Amino acid sequence: MAEEGVSKTIIADRLGHTDLQNVDVYFEASPRIVDNIDKAMGYALAPLSRAFMGRLIEDEQHSTQKGKTGSRIIDFRSAATPLGNCMGCGKQCAFDKPVACYTCFKFEPWLDAPHEKVLARLESERARFSADERMATVNDDAICAVREVIAECKHINEARKGERCV
Numbered sequence: 591m592a593e594e595g596v597s598k599t600i601i602a603d604r605l606g607h608t609d610l611q612n613v614d615v616y617f618e619a620s621p622r623i624v625d626n627i628d629k630a631m632g633y634a635l636a637p638l639s640r641a642f643m644g645r646l647i648e649d650e651q652h653s654t655q656k657g658k659t660g661s662r663i664i665d666f667r668s669a670a671t672p673l674g675n676c677m678g679c680g681k682q683c684a685f686d687k688p689v690a691c692y693t694c695f696k697f698e699p700w701l702d703a704p705h706e707k708v709l710a711r712l713e714s715e716r717a718r719f720s721a722d723e724r725m726a727t728v729n730d731d732a733i734c735a736v737r738e739v740i741a742e743c744k745h746i747n748e749a750r751k752g753e754r755c756v
Contacts, residue, residue, distance in 0.1 A: 592616040595626060641735035644697035646742050647674070653698050655679055663688045663697065668707035674699035692735035699739045701746060709736045 591601050598613045607613060647653055653675035655661035660679040662672045665688045673688050677696040680687065688708060691697040699705065712733050719725040 593622045593626065641693055641731045642738035642742075643693060643695040643735075644674075644691075644699060646739065646746070647698045647700060649700050649702070650675060653677075663691050663699075665708050665711070668711045669704040671704050672700065673703040673705065673708065689729055689732045692732050692739060699743075701743050705736055705740050705743065709733065709740060712736065 591604070598610050601616060602608075602610050602613045605613075650657055650662070650672070653661065654677040655675055658679050660681065661675045661677075663674050663676055663680075664670065664672050674691070675698045676683070676691065676694075677698060683690075685691075685694070689712065692699070692708075712729050716726050716729065716733065719728075
């Protein structure tokens with residue numbers, strides 16, 4: 591019942607308890623409870639966390655580095671199309687590209703890049719490691735950041751469509 595979201599009061603009543611002090615044991619964080627909370631609240635809380643720290647740009651011509659060597663960010667596991675640029679040209683960066691890029695303030699994702707493919711790959715990897723919660727959650731910040739980028743791109747593209755219709 592706890593995993594399905596039933597309140598402590600109802601569980602205590604169903605089990606014949608006269609108070610709530612022993613019911614907490616049923617509410618310890620199980621993976622299923624965490625998943626239920628994430629499904630119910632994840633998207634609503636994402637804007638508060640702001641995992642994406644970079645700056646969305648139109649394309650490479652609008653980037654800080656404008657095509658300098660090492661500035662393009664590509665995820666060949668998802669698509670051969672670039673995702674954006676790095677303001678630091680990737681110099682002295684030892685993080686996993688492009689996963690870490692989405693949470694980096696130097697990342698300039700392109701408006702029409704295949705961010706959905708990156709998200710699909712990251713979510714697939716998360717599902718593959720679902721048996722080990724610590725491994726499954728390694729890229730959760732990046733997943734939130736990619737979702738934010740996708741939402742910002744969608745918002746801008748919808749606004750542009752609205753302007754054309756007027």
